[in-house]
Amino acid sequence: MNQEVNEQVKAIKQSFRQMMDGAVAQSMREKGLDYHLNWGATLLRLREKADELGKNYNLAIALWKENVRECKILATMIMPADVVLPEVIDIWMEQTPNSEIAEQAAFNLYQYLPYAPAKAYTWIASDKELYQLCGFHILSRLFMNGQEPNERGINEFIDQALAALQGESMTVRKAAMSSMQRFAELGLMYQRLAKSAIKSINLDFL
Numbered sequence: 001m002n003q004e005v006n007e008q009v010k011a012i013k014q015s016f017r018q019m020m021d022g023a024v025a026q027s028m029r030e031k032g033l034d035y036h037l038n039w040g041a042t043l044l045r046l047r048e049k050a051d052e053l054g055k056n057y058n059l060a061i062a063l064w065k066e067n068v069r070e071c072k073i074l075a076t077m078i079m080p081a082d083v084v085l086p087e088v089i090d091i092w093m094e095q096t097p098n099s100e101i102a103e104q105a106a107f108n109l110y111q112y113l114p115y116a117p118a119k120a121y122t123w124i125a126s127d128k129e130l131y132q133l134c135g136f137h138i139l140s141r142l143f144m145n146g147q148e149p150n151e152r153g154i155n156e157f158i159d160q161a162l163a164a165l166q167g168e169s170m171t172v173r174k175a176a177m178s179s180m181q182r183f184a185e186l187g188l189m190y191q192r193l194a195k196s197a198i199k200s201i202n203l204d205f206l
Contacts, residue, residue: 005062009071012049012063016070019045041070043104050077057083064092069100076105081112089119093131099171102130106137117142121153124160129169136164136175143182148190157183158197166201 019041053059053074060079063071089110096102110116116138123135139157149157157179164176184194198204 005058008059009062009066012053012074013066013068013071015049016041016068019049019070043073046070046073047077050074053078055080060084061088064095072097072101073104073108076101076108079109081109082114084109084113086113086115086119089113093123093134096130096134099130099133102134103137106134107141110134111138111141117147117149117153121156121160124157124164129172132160132164132169132172133175136161136172136179140175140179140182143179143186146186148186154190154193158193162197162201165198165203 056078057080060075063075063078066072092105096105110119113119120135120138120142123131124139126132126135161176161180161183164172165180167173180194180198184191
Protein backbone atom coordinates (compact mmCIF):
# COMPACT_ATOMS: atom_id res chain seq x y z
CA MET A 1 0.00 0.00 0.00
CA ASN A 2 2.73 2.46 1.03
CA GLN A 3 4.74 1.61 -2.06
CA GLU A 4 1.72 2.27 -4.26
CA VAL A 5 1.04 5.64 -2.60
CA ASN A 6 4.73 6.60 -2.89
CA GLU A 7 4.66 5.81 -6.61
CA GLN A 8 1.52 7.93 -6.99
CA VAL A 9 3.14 10.86 -5.18
CA LYS A 10 6.19 10.56 -7.41
CA ALA A 11 4.06 10.55 -10.58
CA ILE A 12 2.01 13.52 -9.33
CA LYS A 13 5.15 15.52 -8.58
CA GLN A 14 6.43 14.80 -12.08
CA SER A 15 3.11 15.98 -13.55
CA PHE A 16 3.66 19.41 -11.97
CA ARG A 17 6.40 20.07 -14.55
CA GLN A 18 3.71 20.34 -17.23
CA MET A 19 1.81 22.84 -15.06
CA MET A 20 4.84 24.99 -14.35
CA ASP A 21 4.32 28.75 -14.52
CA GLY A 22 7.44 30.73 -13.65
CA ALA A 23 5.64 34.09 -13.61
CA VAL A 24 3.12 32.84 -11.01
CA ALA A 25 5.91 31.36 -8.86
CA GLN A 26 7.91 34.62 -9.08
CA SER A 27 4.84 36.69 -8.14
CA MET A 28 4.32 34.53 -5.04
CA ARG A 29 7.92 34.95 -3.96
CA GLU A 30 7.52 38.72 -4.27
CA LYS A 31 4.45 38.54 -2.02
CA GLY A 32 6.48 36.69 0.60
CA LEU A 33 4.94 33.26 -0.05
CA ASP A 34 8.07 31.20 0.28
CA TYR A 35 8.02 27.47 -0.46
CA HIS A 36 10.76 24.88 -0.56
CA LEU A 37 9.46 24.06 -4.05
CA ASN A 38 6.85 25.97 -6.04
CA TRP A 39 5.97 25.17 -9.64
CA GLY A 40 3.53 28.06 -9.88
CA ALA A 41 0.70 25.77 -11.02
CA THR A 42 -2.65 27.56 -11.24
CA LEU A 43 -5.49 26.50 -8.95
CA LEU A 44 -7.53 25.54 -12.03
CA ARG A 45 -4.87 23.04 -13.13
CA LEU A 46 -4.64 21.65 -9.61
CA ARG A 47 -8.43 21.31 -9.41
CA GLU A 48 -8.40 19.36 -12.69
CA LYS A 49 -5.72 17.07 -11.24
CA ALA A 50 -7.77 16.62 -8.05
CA ASP A 51 -10.86 15.68 -10.07
CA GLU A 52 -8.79 13.15 -11.98
CA LEU A 53 -7.45 11.59 -8.76
CA GLY A 54 -10.73 11.60 -6.80
CA LYS A 55 -10.99 11.61 -2.99
CA ASN A 56 -8.19 9.59 -1.42
CA TYR A 57 -7.31 9.72 2.28
CA ASN A 58 -3.92 7.95 2.17
CA LEU A 59 -2.75 9.90 -0.85
CA ALA A 60 -3.81 13.19 0.77
CA ILE A 61 -1.82 12.35 3.91
CA ALA A 62 1.26 11.52 1.80
CA LEU A 63 0.97 14.64 -0.35
CA TRP A 64 0.61 16.93 2.67
CA LYS A 65 3.96 15.65 4.01
CA GLU A 66 5.74 16.94 0.91
CA ASN A 67 7.27 20.40 1.28
CA VAL A 68 5.90 21.45 -2.11
CA ARG A 69 3.19 24.08 -2.66
CA GLU A 70 1.24 22.04 -5.21
CA CYS A 71 1.34 18.87 -3.09
CA LYS A 72 -0.14 20.65 -0.07
CA ILE A 73 -2.93 22.33 -2.06
CA LEU A 74 -3.75 19.06 -3.84
CA ALA A 75 -3.89 17.29 -0.47
CA THR A 76 -6.61 19.70 0.70
CA MET A 77 -8.55 19.06 -2.50
CA ILE A 78 -8.56 15.25 -2.35
CA MET A 79 -8.90 14.67 1.41
CA PRO A 80 -12.41 13.26 2.11
CA ALA A 81 -13.98 15.63 4.67
CA ASP A 82 -16.28 12.97 6.10
CA VAL A 83 -13.52 10.62 7.29
CA VAL A 84 -10.63 12.83 8.39
CA LEU A 85 -10.31 13.07 12.18
CA PRO A 86 -10.04 16.37 14.08
CA GLU A 87 -6.58 15.30 15.31
CA VAL A 88 -5.30 15.11 11.73
CA ILE A 89 -6.73 18.55 10.95
CA ASP A 90 -4.98 19.92 14.06
CA ILE A 91 -1.67 18.55 12.77
CA TRP A 92 -2.26 20.03 9.33
CA MET A 93 -3.09 23.40 10.87
CA GLU A 94 0.12 23.31 12.92
CA GLN A 95 2.09 22.54 9.75
CA THR A 96 0.42 25.22 7.59
CA PRO A 97 3.28 27.33 6.22
CA ASN A 98 1.54 30.48 4.99
CA SER A 99 -1.71 32.30 4.21
CA GLU A 100 -2.18 30.75 0.75
CA ILE A 101 -2.23 27.20 2.14
CA ALA A 102 -4.43 28.32 5.07
CA GLU A 103 -6.98 29.82 2.65
CA GLN A 104 -6.90 26.84 0.29
CA ALA A 105 -7.37 24.40 3.18
CA ALA A 106 -10.35 26.40 4.48
CA PHE A 107 -12.03 26.59 1.07
CA ASN A 108 -11.22 23.10 -0.23
CA LEU A 109 -11.60 21.06 2.95
CA TYR A 110 -12.20 22.66 6.34
CA GLN A 111 -15.56 24.25 5.52
CA TYR A 112 -16.92 20.77 4.67
CA LEU A 113 -15.83 19.04 7.90
CA PRO A 114 -18.70 17.76 10.07
CA TYR A 115 -17.06 19.64 12.96
CA ALA A 116 -16.23 22.79 10.91
CA PRO A 117 -18.04 25.28 13.21
CA ALA A 118 -16.27 23.98 16.33
CA LYS A 119 -12.86 24.30 14.67
CA ALA A 120 -13.68 27.75 13.30
CA TYR A 121 -14.71 29.19 16.68
CA THR A 122 -11.64 27.69 18.36
CA TRP A 123 -9.33 29.10 15.70
CA ILE A 124 -10.72 32.65 15.58
CA ALA A 125 -9.97 32.82 19.32
CA SER A 126 -6.35 31.77 18.74
CA ASP A 127 -3.46 34.21 19.05
CA LYS A 128 -1.94 32.78 15.86
CA GLU A 129 -2.58 34.68 12.64
CA LEU A 130 -3.00 31.68 10.32
CA TYR A 131 -5.43 30.00 12.72
CA GLN A 132 -7.55 33.16 12.85
CA LEU A 133 -7.41 33.48 9.06
CA CYS A 134 -8.62 29.91 8.60
CA GLY A 135 -11.35 30.31 11.20
CA PHE A 136 -12.82 33.44 9.62
CA HIS A 137 -12.66 31.91 6.13
CA ILE A 138 -14.54 28.83 7.35
CA LEU A 139 -17.23 30.96 9.02
CA SER A 140 -17.59 33.05 5.84
CA ARG A 141 -18.35 29.89 3.87
CA LEU A 142 -20.74 28.52 6.51
CA PHE A 143 -22.64 31.82 6.63
CA MET A 144 -22.74 31.91 2.81
CA ASN A 145 -24.33 28.47 2.90
CA GLY A 146 -27.03 29.77 5.24
CA GLN A 147 -25.75 28.19 8.47
CA GLU A 148 -26.96 30.38 11.32
CA PRO A 149 -24.99 30.43 14.58
CA ASN A 150 -26.72 30.02 17.94
CA GLU A 151 -26.74 32.87 20.47
CA ARG A 152 -23.43 31.86 22.01
CA GLY A 153 -21.91 31.53 18.54
CA ILE A 154 -23.17 34.99 17.56
CA ASN A 155 -21.62 36.62 20.64
CA GLU A 156 -18.35 34.75 20.23
CA PHE A 157 -18.11 35.56 16.53
CA ILE A 158 -18.79 39.28 17.00
CA ASP A 159 -16.31 39.56 19.90
CA GLN A 160 -13.52 37.84 17.97
CA ALA A 161 -14.30 39.65 14.70
CA LEU A 162 -14.11 43.04 16.44
CA ALA A 163 -10.81 42.07 18.07
CA ALA A 164 -9.45 40.96 14.68
CA LEU A 165 -10.66 44.14 12.95
CA GLN A 166 -8.62 46.15 15.45
CA GLY A 167 -5.60 43.86 15.16
CA GLU A 168 -2.35 44.40 13.28
CA SER A 169 -2.71 41.76 10.58
CA MET A 170 -4.22 43.17 7.38
CA THR A 171 -4.91 39.65 6.08
CA VAL A 172 -6.86 38.69 9.20
CA ARG A 173 -8.68 42.05 9.19
CA LYS A 174 -9.83 41.42 5.61
CA ALA A 175 -10.98 37.88 6.45
CA ALA A 176 -12.83 39.12 9.55
CA MET A 177 -14.60 41.89 7.59
CA SER A 178 -15.54 39.45 4.84
CA SER A 179 -17.02 37.05 7.39
CA MET A 180 -18.90 39.94 9.04
CA GLN A 181 -20.42 40.79 5.64
CA ARG A 182 -21.51 37.17 5.13
CA PHE A 183 -22.91 37.15 8.66
CA ALA A 184 -24.99 40.26 7.82
CA GLU A 185 -26.40 38.50 4.76
CA LEU A 186 -28.04 35.86 6.97
CA GLY A 187 -30.99 38.19 7.62
CA LEU A 188 -32.14 41.53 9.01
CA MET A 189 -31.32 40.70 12.65
CA TYR A 190 -27.78 39.69 11.69
CA GLN A 191 -27.38 42.80 9.55
CA ARG A 192 -28.35 45.04 12.47
CA LEU A 193 -25.98 43.21 14.83
CA ALA A 194 -23.10 43.49 12.34
CA LYS A 195 -23.68 47.20 11.65
CA SER A 196 -23.97 48.00 15.35
CA ALA A 197 -20.78 46.04 16.15
CA ILE A 198 -18.75 47.66 13.37
CA LYS A 199 -20.00 51.11 14.38
CA SER A 200 -18.89 50.48 17.98
CA ILE A 201 -15.26 50.46 16.83
CA ASN A 202 -15.72 53.47 14.53
CA LEU A 203 -15.48 51.59 11.25
CA ASP A 204 -17.75 51.80 8.25
CA PHE A 205 -19.64 48.69 7.29
CA LEU A 206 -19.06 48.01 3.59
